[in-house]
Amino acid sequence: MKLKRLDILHPLLFSLLGVLIAGLFVADLLVGTTRIPLDEVWAALRGVASSEHYEMIVCRMRLPKVIVAILSGMALSASGLQMQTLFRNPLAGPYVLGINSGASFGVALFTMALPMLGAVSGGWLMRFGVTGMAWIGSAAILMMVMSLSRRIKNINVILILGMMLGSAISAVVGILQYIGTEESLKAFMVWTMGSLSAVTIDDMYIFVPAIILGLVLAVAVVKPLNMLLLGEANARTVGLNVVRSRVIIFLSTTLLAGSVTAFCGPIGFIGLAMPHLARMTFRTADHRVLVPASMLWGAVSMLLCCFICDVVAHNGLMLPVNSITSLLGVPIIIFVVLRNRNRR
Amino acid sequence: MIELRNISLGFGSRTLIEGASTRFECGRMIALLGRNGTGKSTLLRAIAALGEARCGEIIIDGKPLSEYNSAELARKVAFVNTERVDVEALTAYDLVAIGRSPYTGWSGRLTKEDRSIVERAMQIAGVEAMADRRVETLSDGEAQRVMIARALAQDTPAILLDEPTAFLDLPNRYELCTLLGRLAREEGKCVIFSTHELDIALSLADSIALVYTPRLVHLSTEEMISSGNIERLFNGDYAGFDAESRSIRIFQGR
Numbered sequence: 072m073k074l075k076r077l078d079i080l081h082p083l084l085f086s087l088l089g090v091l092i093a094g095l096f097v098a099d100l101l102v103g104t105t106r107i108p109l110d111e112v113w114a115a116l117r118g119v120a121s122s123e124h125y126e127m128i129v130c131r132m133r134l135p136k137v138i139v140a141i142l143s144g145m146a147l148s149a150s151g152l153q154m155q156t157l158f159r160n161p162l163a164g165p166y167v168l169g170i171n172s173g174a175s176f177g178v179a180l181f182t183m184a185l186p187m188l189g190a191v192s193g194g195w196l197m198r199f200g201v202t203g204m205a206w207i208g209s210a211a212i213l214m215m216v217m218s219l220s221r222r223i224k225n226i227n228v229i230l231i232l233g234m235m236l237g238s239a240i241s242a243v244v245g246i247l248q249y250i251g252t253e254e255s256l257k258a259f260m261v262w263t264m265g266s267l268s269a270v271t272i273d274d275m276y277i278f279v280p281a282i283i284l285g286l287v288l289a290v291a292v293v294k295p296l297n298m299l300l301l302g303e304a305n306a307r308t309v310g311l312n313v314v315r316s317r318v319i320i321f322l323s324t325t326l327l328a329g330s331v332t333a334f335c336g337p338i339g340f341i342g343l344a345m346p347h348l349a350r351m352t353f354r355t356a357d358h359r360v361l362v363p364a365s366m367l368w369g370a371v372s373m374l375l376c377c378f379i380c381d382v383v384a385h386n387g388l389m390l391p392v393n394s395i396t397s398l399l400g401v402p403i404i405i406f407v408v409l410r411n412r413n414r415r
Numbered sequence: 416m417i418e419l420r421n422i423s424l425g426f427g428s429r430t431l432i433e434g435a436s437t438r439f440e441c442g443r444m445i446a447l448l449g450r451n452g453t454g455k456s457t458l459l460r461a462i463a464a465l466g467e468a469r470c471g472e473i474i475i476d477g478k479p480l481s482e483y484n485s486a487e488l489a490r491k492v493a494f495v496n497t498e499r500v501d502v503e504a505l506t507a508y509d510l511v512a513i514g515r516s517p518y519t520g521w522s523g524r525l526t527k528e529d530r531s532i533v534e535r536a537m538q539i540a541g542v543e544a545m546a547d548r549r550v551e552t553l554s555d556g557e558a559q560r561v562m563i564a565r566a567l568a569q570d571t572p573a574i575l576l577d578e579p580t581a582f583l584d585l586p587n588r589y590e591l592c593t594l595l596g597r598l599a600r601e602e603g604k605c606v607i608f609s610t611h612e613l614d615i616a617l618s619l620a621d622s623i624a625l626v627y628t629p630r631l632v633h634l635s636t637e638e639m640i641s642s643g644n645i646e647r648l649f650n651g652d653y654a655g656f657d658a659e660s661r662s663i664r665i666f667q668g669r
Contacts, residue, residue: 161503294523298516300502301565308463309569310489310517356505359522 077353081360084352088367092141095374099137100129102381131272136377139270142282143335144345144373145366146327149289151342152349152365153320156296156358158230161407164343165328169216169237170209171339172244174332175263177208179244182259183251201262202274205333212236213325264391265336267377278334285326289362292319296358338373338393340400345369347407372399416441416573416605417462417492419631422471424457431457435471435631437624439607441572444592444599445633446616447609449626450648455609456496458631459575462607463494476572489517493566496577499558501551507561508546511537514568533568540564540594555582560591567598574598576608580615588612592619613649617661 100112107115107125114120115129147165154163165171181204216233223229248256270278295316298306307313331338349364350356376395383390417439424432431454439445449455460466462473464480473480475491483491493514500510514536515529525533537543540560545553553561559582566574576595580588592608592615599606599621607624610616616623617636624633625644632644639645640658649656649663657664 159502291521294516294519294521297513297523300505301500301510301513302498304465304496305494305498305500307465307485308489308492308494309513309565310486312485350504354504355509356502357509359524 077355081353081355084364085367088364088371091371092367092374095371095378096137096141099140099374099378099381100133102378102385103128103133104384106385132268135270135272135275136268137374138275139267139278139335140373140377141370142279143267143331143338144341144369144371146282146285146331146369147338147342148345148349148365148369148372149286149362150324150327151344152346152358152361153289153292153296153324154342155346156299157317157320158227159299159302160230161347162343162404163230165324165332169212169233169240170325170328171332171337172237172240173208173210173212174205174329175208175244175337176240177204177206177211178262179247179259180204180208182262183247183255186252186255202333205262206329209325209329209332212240213321213329216321262336263393265338265393265396267335267373267380267392269336270334274334278330281326281330285323285330286366288319288323288326289366292316292323293358293362295320296362297356300356336393338396340404341369341372341396344400344403344407345372347403348372372396375399416476417607418474420472420474422458422461422473422631423469424454424461424466425469426457430629432626432631433629437631437633439573439605439624439633441605442599442603443621444596444606444608444619445622445624446620447607447624447626448611448613448616448645448648449609450628453626453628455626456577458626459494459577459607459609463492463575464488465494486517489569489571491571492573492575493569493571494575494577495559495562495566495579497559497579497581499555500562503551505550506546507542507548507550507553507564508533508537510550510561511542511564511568514565517569532570536564536567537561539567539598556584556587559583563591563594572603573605573607576606578610579608580610580612588615589619596620613645613656614662 101107101109105128107128111120111125112129115126118126120126120129151164154165155161178201181200215236216229219229219232248259251259295311298309298311299316301309303313328342345368346361346365348368349361353360353364355361376392376399379395380390380392419435419437422432422435423430447455447458457466461468464483464485475483475488512525512533515525515533516523519525519529534543537546540563542557542560542564545557545561550558550561559579563579579591583591595606595608596619598604617640620636622633622635623639624631625639625648627644627648634642640661643658646656646658654663654665
């Protein structure tokens with residue numbers, strides 16, 4: 072078989088993305104509100120910086136942020152890719168399953184409803200509560216969708232139920248926003264804008280293992296994902312254990328999308344757009360290539376968003392990362408939708 | 416190869432087939448005939464374990480269907496339906512290669528042997544020239560043959576096809592069914608296909624399984640023609656089967 076073209080294209084693209092990630096990694100360490108020269112950054116990373124202040128900024132603030140950017144980008148796009156294949160829908164993502172809404176609901180309950188009941192919140196408890204509730208919220212939605220999927224074999228019904236569930240939750244969140252106090256509303260809004268720097272070193276002990284486990288599971292299901300390209304019935308006739316694959320994919324998606332949403336806020340469009348970018352650039356539907364390719368594109372996109380935020384912040388303006396990811400992702404999704412419409 | 420033991424099929428309160436018992440042997444091409452909605456697809460789906468029989472047992476290669484796991488069954492029975500697979504950036508070769516899934520490891524990596532089986536399957540189905548084409552650019556007829564190549568790559572003793580001729584024009588229908596007949600006789604496969612094409616079934620199939628609600632009648636093609644079952648089943652007000660000419664006759668002025 073002459074598949075030579077892709078045999079050259081794929082290693083080329085993988086190395087290109089690798090170089091991009093390395094470049095953006097360094098750029099993100101360099102840029103920020105404080106100007107630190109390159110040799111000082113390098114020294115700080117090795118623990119021999121000339122000032123403790125530099126070392127604090129580089130190792131305790133910038134480095135965790137860059138690592139969070141890489142991991143969350145990989146996580147969101149890997150979960151988006153799995154959803155798109157499982158639901159055979161190019162516009163599927165963690166959002167359609169209601170995972171984001173579930174997380175938002177948990178956070179809304181904590182930030183807005185709890186103060187209404189007279190509970191005090193703030194500081195350490197606040198942060199812990201927000202992430203914890205986002206986790207619980209997304210996990211609860213996922214469990215609901217999973218138990219539904221055991222009874223309902225049609226994947227489209229599950230998709231619609233996920234959307235309905237998400238809408239209902241958004242409505243309740245809307246009501247909470249309306250009746251909540253101004254202070255609690257602000258706390259909630261800050262979370263919805265998303266922030267990569269919100270993840271502290273202590274958070275990393277949960278965040279990093281959760282994401283890595285989710286990514287490992289995503290790699291483990293490359294073959295089931297390829298089989299699912301044929302549709303669920305056909306996949307079963309080529310030997311797919313549908314229930315087991317579905318559970319692994321759901322588990323991976325929750326771990327990935329749920330953790331990112333819990334720690335960084337709802338970051339939109341990366342999960343939806345990056346798998347498409349991977350398909351377009353790598354010109355394949357083979358998940359053995361697409362899963363790593365999507366992860367790398369996700370890392371690049373989040374590093375880029377992070378970099379843009381940093382550059383803007385350097386000029387004294389703090390931008391929510393969510394708006395940057397939307398501005399980056401929306402054009403790609405519009406392009407995909409229009410192209411699908413033109414086809415056939 | 417495939418044995419039905421007292422199989423009953425249906426949805427809810429509706430019974431489609433009751434108490435069907437027969438055997439489908441290797442090396443034979445079997446046409447599954449019947450009116451619309453009488454359970455042809457349901458029967459094929461039951462054999463492929465995509466649906467469950469209400470009662471009775473399906474024995475495949477000497478072992479009850481219920482004792483197979485999905486990977487084992489995928490090495491015995493391949494299934495082709497009329498559903499088009501339109502996935503962005505998926506090539507015909509990659510699609511056919513998914514047929515090797517029951518044999519590959521966790522990542523689905525193809526060995527050299529797998530590749531040669533995929534290539535041979537594409538040659539037999541006449542789609543080797545389309546290997547690098549994207550599936551979304553294929554015509555319905557081409558897409559159908561690629562799906563058949565996928566089933567061949569699965570290398571199973573039995574192949575089930577649900578209305579494989581549905582989207583094809585007349586020459587392509589005959590070509591496809593001739594190909595299926597060759598697979599049965601030359602490769603010794605058990606090929607079962609459902610169809611509404613009486614003339615194709617009668618001229619090419621070795622035996623005919625007729626859903627005569629709620630029974631399943633399975634006879635050799637010659638016996639089936641002389642049994643009169645086809646005439647009785649397919650006689651409508653405007654057209655009917657004429658056993659002598661083996662063709663459909665339109666009734667005028669009835």
